[in-house]
Structure formats: C-alpha cells, structure tokens
Amino acid sequence: xxxxxxxxxxxxxxxxxxLARHPEVxxxxxxxxxxxxxxxxxxxxxxxxxxxxAAEVLNAAVDAVVIASATSAHAELIALxxxxxxxxxxxxxxxxxxxxxxxxxHEVERAGSVLQLGFMRRFDAGYSAARSAxxxxxxxxxxxxxxxxxxxxxxxxxxxxxxxxxxxxxxxHDFDILRWVTGREVVEVYATGSDAGPAMFRAAGDVDTAxxxxxxxxxxxxxxxxxxxxxxxxxxRMELAGELDQVAxxxxxxxxxxxxxxxxxxxxxxxxxxxxxxxxAAYEAELDAFVQVVRGEAANPCDGREAxxxxxxxxxxELSRREHRPVAVAEIPTG
Numbered sequence: 001x002x003x004x005x006x007x008x009x010x011x012x013x014x015x016x017x018x019l020a021r022h023p024e025v026x027x028x029x030x031x032x033x034x035x036x037x038x039x040x041x042x043x044x045x046x047x048x049x050x051x052x053x054a055a056e057v058l059n060a061a062v063d064a065v066v067i068a069s070a071t072s073a074h075a076e077l078i079a080l081x082x083x084x085x086x087x088x089x090x091x092x093x094x095x096x097x098x099x100x101x102x103x104x105x106h107e108v109e110r111a112g113s114v115l116q117l118g119f120m121r122r123f124d125a126g127y128s129a130a131r132s133a134x135x136x137x138x139x140x141x142x143x144x145x146x147x148x149x150x151x152x153x154x155x156x157x158x159x160x161x162x163x164x165x166x167x168x169x170x171x172x173h174d175f176d177i178l179r180w181v182t183g184r185e186v187v188e189v190y191a192t193g194s195d196a197g198p199a200m201f202r203a204a205g206d207v208d209t210a211x212x213x214x215x216x217x218x219x220x221x222x223x224x225x226x227x228x229x230x231x232x233x234x235x236x237r238m239e240l241a242g243e244l245d246q247v248a249x250x251x252x253x254x255x256x257x258x259x260x261x262x263x264x265x266x267x268x269x270x271x272x273x274x275x276x277x278x279x280x281a282a283y284e285a286e287l288d289a290f291v292q293v294v295r296g297e298a299a300n301p302c303d304g305r306e307a308x309x310x311x312x313x314x315x316x317x318e319l320s321r322r323e324h325r326p327v328a329v330a331e332i333p334t335g
Contacts, residue, residue: 001025001291004057004065004086006077008032008041011091011283012068014276018284019066020045024291029060033070058084064294066287067091072162075100078115078304079107087114089290092172094307096164101311102335105304115304116290121177121236122302123285126249130240131181139242142182145222146239147174150230152256152273154197160204166193166226167210167314167321174224175214176310177238184216185309190326191317197229212317232256233271234278250278308334 001024005016008030019025028048032038035052042048051057054077057065067077067090075095081088088108094101094117108115121127133139149170155163163169179185193207201208209227216222233256238249251257256271258264272278292298312332320327 001063001294002027002029002061004028004060004062005030006032006054006057006065006067006073007069008034008038009068009070010276012066013041014280014283015066015068015287016041016045016048018287020047022288022291024295029057029062031057054080058086062086064088064290066290070162071096071164075104078104082107082111082113082115085111085113087116087290087294089116089118089287090304091118092176092307093164093168093311094304096162096168098308098311098315098333101308105308108304114293114300116286116293116300117302117304117307118286119173119176119180119302119306119310120279120282120286121173122180123282123289124249124279125281127177127181127238130238130247130249131183133245133247134182134240134242138245139240139247140244142218142220142240142242144239144241145178145182145220146237147178147222147224148235148237149174149226150235150256151226151228152230152233154200154208154228157200157204160200160206163206164314165206165318166208166228167191167212167317168311170228171210171212171224171226171317172310172314174226174238175313176306178214178216178222178224179306179309181238181240182216182220182222184218184220186214186222186313186316186329187217188215188326188328189213189313189316189320191320192324193321201228207321210317210321212320214313230256232258233268234274235272236275236278254278 038050042050064087191212193210197208214222258267
C-alpha cells in the first residue's frame with residue numbers, strides 16, 4: 001500500500017514510524033507546513049517521499065491518507081480526501097465546533113468514503129478488558145464510573161486559544177471512551193472548571209482543571225475530571241463499579257499515584273511521562289485497524305460520527321460551565 005501522511009509534528013512523526021513498520025505499507029508520501037520537518041521525517045523512516053502540500057499528497061496515487069495536521073485544518077483535509085475518493089484516518093477532533101464537524105461529515109457521507117477517527121483509547125488493552133467486563137455482566141448492574149485525564153504540564157500558551165478548551169480538547173477522550181466501554185449514551189451533564197492555575201488559561205478564556213457529572217441513559221452516574229497541572233506525571237484512568245464487582249483501567253506500576261497507607265504502593269520509579277508513551281501500543285493498533293479497513297478486511301472501528309457524539313457531550317459541558325446549570329445533551333444540535 002501507498003499511504004499519504006499530512007502533518008509530521010509529534011503525533012504525525014509517531015504515525016509515520018508506525019506506518020513505516022507496517023508489513024502492508026510499502027511507501028509513504030508525507031507533507032507538513034514545515035517542509036524541512038517533513039523531509040526530516042521522510043529521511044529518518046526511509047521508503048518515504050516528502051512533498052510540498054496536501055494537494056500533492058492526494059494526487060500522488062496514494063491508497064489512503066492519514067491526517068495529523070493542526071486541528072484547524074482537519075475539516076478541510078477530510079473534505080478534500082472525501083472528494084478524492086480516498087479513505088481517511090484523522091486525529092481527533094474533526095473540528096472545534098459543531099458546524100465544522102457536521103460540514104466535514106456531510107462531505108464524507110456525500111462521497112460515500114471512509115473516515116476513521118483517532119480515539120486511540122478504544123484500542124488500549126485495558127479499556128478493551130473493561131468493556132468486556134461490563135458487557136459480560138461480570139460487574140453486575142453498573143452504577144458508578146469515574147474517568148480522569150491528568151496531564152503532567154500545561155501545553156504552550158500559544159496552543160490554548162486554538163485548542164477548543166479543556167472539555168473539547170482533553171475530556172472528549174473520556175466522553176468517547178465512556179460511551180464505548182459502557183454502551184450507553186450520556187443524557188445530561190453538570191460541569192464546572194477552575195482557572196486558578198497559570199494565568200495563560202484565564203487569558204485564553206479556558207480552565208486548567210475541570211469536572212463533570214454525567215448521567216447515562218440507564219441512570220448510571222459517571223464523573224469525568226481533567227487537569228493540565230499534574231506534576232506527578234501523566235495519569236489516565238477509569239474505574240467502573242457495579243453491584244457484583246469493580247475494575248480499574250490504567251492502574252499499573254507506572255501510574256503516578258502514591259498511597260499514604262502503610263501497606264500501600266509507593267511512588268512509581270518511572271511514571272508515565274505523556275500520552276505517546278502511555279498509549280503507544282494503542283496508536284499502533286488503531287493504524288493497523290485502518291490499514292485493514294482500507295484493504296476491505298475489516299469494518300470501520302471508529303466512524304466519524306463517533307466524534308460528533310463525543311463533541312456534543314463536550315459542548316454540553318462547556319455550556320453547563322458557562323451557565324452554571326445542568327444541560328441535557330439533547331439541547332446540543334445533531335445536524
């Protein structure tokens with residue numbers, strides 16, 4: 001296969017390596033707004049060619065395209081790939097607003113093309129095991145879910161105005177995986193946030209820490225929390241409690257959590273430093289799934305509409321934070 005890759009920043013460079021190692025991928029065609037960076041990635045991985053624009057990638061007889069560009073370009077690139085009849089894999093989000101998301105999805109549906117979204121937690125072994133435990137009935141009636149994402153350090157200040165905010169940029173992963181693991185839909189949210197940390201969050205109209213109470217359609221209660229300021233390390237977990245048992249995802253010997261109990265675990269010697277390290281295997285697995293989709297060997301495991309569902313929850317949370325009230329997800333338009 002010949003795969004096009006648009007965007008060779010941190011995640012794009014990681015994807016380039018994963019694709020280059022894939023036995024079904026013979027060559028890559030890569031591009032980036034920083035031409036020197038694209039050329040450097042092509043040289044590093046071998047059997048790859050760097051070109052000057054996304055249009056050149058789409059016209060380079062590729063079988064599919066992987067979009068890892070700046071978020072602001074996602075919707076347009078998805079539309080271009082759809083019009084070219086090319087299957088596309090795109091990092092989340094499709095866009096930072098509903099209008100942009102819906103517009104790109106309409107282009108995909110109009111063209112009848114394939115769009116797979118990069119919600120990598122769906123390909124993580126721990127979340128998959130939790131999904132199986134819930135679906136098998138091993139936990140009994142699920143009554144409580146606790147999800148969290150804690151970054152070890154804030155992103156650059158210049159990133160914040162273009163990120164979409166903590167709910168859309170960060171917690172959207174928790175909203176997606178909550179739906180995927182439980183098989184239920186979120187019907188109502190009540191959310192709040194704090195900007196008491198670095199001043200750059202206040203300047204951007206964003207928050208550095210947030211919490212949401214989510215009610216699912218079977219009355220299961222879930223909490224989702226996130227922070228940009230977790231100095232102990234990168235901490236992503238989910239706890240699911242039922243009437244018969246409870247399980248935890250992301251609790252291992254690298255979880256940046258220290259027990260103060262005498263018999264509790266000590267601080268990890270090597271805590272997770274970031275998302276690429278924590279979810280490296282999941283990133284590889286989602287691209288392998290995409291290759292199988294392109295080859296017609298598997299169904300799309302994460303259709304673009306999944307991004308819309310998660311974004312609507314994030315939008316409801318942002319509205320709840322601003323207006324200090326519970327918000328029904330039904331208040332957020334679907335199209």
